[in-house]
Amino acid sequence: MSYFEELGLAQPILKALANSGYDTPTPIQTQAIPPLLEGRDLCGVAQTGTGKTAAFALPSLHRFATDIKPRPLGGCRMLVLSPTRELAAQIAEKFRDYGKYLGLNIQCVFGGMPIYSQKKKLQSGADILVATPGRLLDLIEQRAVTLKDVEIFVLDEADQMMDLGFIQALKRIDLLLPKQRQSLFFSATMPKAIAELGNRFLNNPVRVSVTPQATTAERVEQYVTFVTQGRKAGLAQLSLAG
Ligand code: AMP
Numbered sequence: 215m216s217y218f219e220e221l222g223l224a225q226p227i228l229k230a231l232a233n234s235g236y237d238t239p240t241p242i243q244t245q246a247i248p249p250l251l252e253g254r255d256l257c258g259v260a261q262t263g264t265g266k267t268a269a270f271a272l273p274s275l276h277r278f279a280t281d282i283k284p285r286p287l288g289g290c291r292m293l294v295l296s297p298t299r300e301l302a303a304q305i306a307e308k309f310r311d312y313g314k315y316l317g318l319n320i321q322c323v324f325g326g327m328p329i330y331s332q333k334k335k336l337q338s339g340a341d342i343l344v345a346t347p348g349r350l351l352d353l354i355e356q357r358a359v360t361l362k363d364v365e366i367f368v369l370d371e372a373d374q375m376m377d378l379g380f381i382q383a384l385k386r387i388d389l390l391l392p393k394q395r396q397s398l399f400f401s402a403t404m405p406k407a408i409a410e411l412g413n414r415f416l417n418n419p420v421r422v423s424v425t426p427q428a429t430t431a432e433r434v435e436q437y438v439t440f441v442t443q444g445r446k447a448g449l450a451q452l453s454l455a456g
Contacts, residue, residue, distance in 0.1 A: 256421075271309050297371045322344045364395055369400070
């Protein structure tokens with residue numbers, strides 16, 4: 215029995231995983247999937263390449279397999295926010311792979327594409343919507359989508375979101391989400407500002423980490439020298455030369 219079977223993931227998901235050739239979970243999957251299946255919120259420190267997409271996609275897809283509901287008109291049951299169009303498209307593709315036997319409606323919207331066709335696709339509602347924050351807000355303003363039915367919310371790559379200046383957009387989206395929901399928050403690094411952003415979204419989260427909080431470059435030697443102000447410039451030059 216594979217680990218994914220032991221977790222009790224629904225058969226259609228196991229079948230899709232077998233197709234992908236996955237039998238051993240990555241560390242983030244081992245840590246995240248059990249609490250997510252219990253419905254807990256999660257704060258994850260993990261980079262792309264760790265298998266984090268499956269870590270949040272698989273338990274969410276399990277909920278879709280076991281708690282079947284009609285698609286909310288003009289809304290979605292799950293919202294995944296991603297900072298870039300490339301990442302958003304990759305996430306949607308993974309959801310389509312892992313969920314291919316579940317018959318779900320998975321939509322992906324981002325800027326730089328005509329908004330009209332995206333509005334049309336969202337009219338009848340989606341099970342899962344993957345979006346970049348700016349385009350999502352445009353669609354909300356144009357009344358093409360509402361967030362009032364979101365049951366699961368994922369904020370991916372939070373540090374990139376901050377770097378790209380999405381903070382105000384994220385705060386606005388936060389106000390539009392239902393209070394009663396499961397929230398997942400991922401970032402490659404977790405400095406204070408990002409942790410504070412996470413606290414807005416999360417409720418008593420499980421914390422998982424597959425990288426140290428902040429690492430220094432391994433090949434850079436670091437040391438402390440105490441000097442008076444007058445000698446500082448000379449010493450800095452000396453260490454650069456050395
Ligand atoms: P991610 O960090 O989500 O971008 O995933 C990195 C890569 O690992 C992707 O190509 C996934 O398809 C792959 N992957 C995710 N989970 C597993 C697993 N349990 N076994 C093998 N490959 C995996």
